[in-house]
Amino acid sequence: AQTVTQSQPEMSVQEAETVTLSCTYDTSENNYYLFWYKQPPSRQMILVIRQEAYKQQNATENRFSVNFQKAAKSFSLKISDSQLGDTAMYFCAFMKPPGTYKYIFGTGTRLKVLA
Amino acid sequence: DTEVTQTPKHLVMGMTNKKSLKCEQHMGHRAMYWYKQKAKKPPELMFVYSYEKLSINESVPSRFSPECPNSSLLNLHLHALQPEDSALYLCASSRLGRGGYEQYFGPGTRLTVT
Numbered sequence: 001a002q003t004v005t006q007s008q009p010e011m012s013v014q015e016a017e018t019v020t021l022s023c024t025y026d027t028s029e030n031n032y033y034l035f036w037y038k039q040p041p042s043r044q045m046i047l048v049i050r051q052e053a054y055k056q057q058n059a060t061e062n063r064f065s066v067n068f069q070k071a072a073k074s075f076s077l078k079i080s081d082s083q084l085g086d087t088a089m090y091f092c093a094f095m096k097p098p099g100t101y102k103y104i105f106g107t108g109t110r111l112k113v114l115a
Numbered sequence: 116d117t118e119v120t121q122t123p124k125h126l127v128m129g130m131t132n133k134k135s136l137k138c139e140q141h142m143g144h145r146a147m148y149w150y151k152q153k154a155k156k157p158p159e160l161m162f163v164y165s166y167e168k169l170s171i172n173e174s175v176p177s178r179f180s181p182e183c184p185n186s187s188l189l190n191l192h193l194h195a196l197q198p199e200d201s202a203l204y205l206c207a208s209s210r211l212g213r214g215g216y217e218q219y220f221g222p223g224t225r226l227t228v229t
Contacts, residue, residue: 043203043222043223044220044221044222045158045205045207047217047219101148101165101170101171101209101211102160102163105157107156107157108155108156110155
């Protein structure tokens, strides 16, 4: 069975600084998808970034980028130029296609951006 | 339109009440999901509908009864709930297919069982 581990329950970063959130997972599958979701205090989950395991290139989305290390089963999220609006709970999620459509979520990292 | 809407935003119900949660999306997604989320925890999957048919039931107690009347609408009927069922109930939707399609989440219904 797949598992997802986020080892940092809470983190803080100064505004405009860079922070990296870690995520590791365990799977025997070769083809799968990884996601980072953000859940601000208002509670709506928002997709931050996704990565397809068969793509070697790391995904980027504006200030958000990932470091995907397939052999190490690691999928960390880097947030550059942190903003107060980045304060949220961040969940890493694993999905094995096709057909299951089930996410395996990590336990989350609570990130606080300090002014 | 990339929005999933949920009503009501808040719901307080007694253990003998019957109530329903509603979720709607107009993105043409053919998969819809119900999750339960406790404070500071990740969402826990309850049900998945694909093409309006129930495809996954994560051993959820029968006091939760899902319904998918059409491809845009998802309901969760609640009956004889327990206080431990108090949580945030999230709805999500996604495309179907061989790709790893991301899920779009609604804002949730905050349920309190008294």
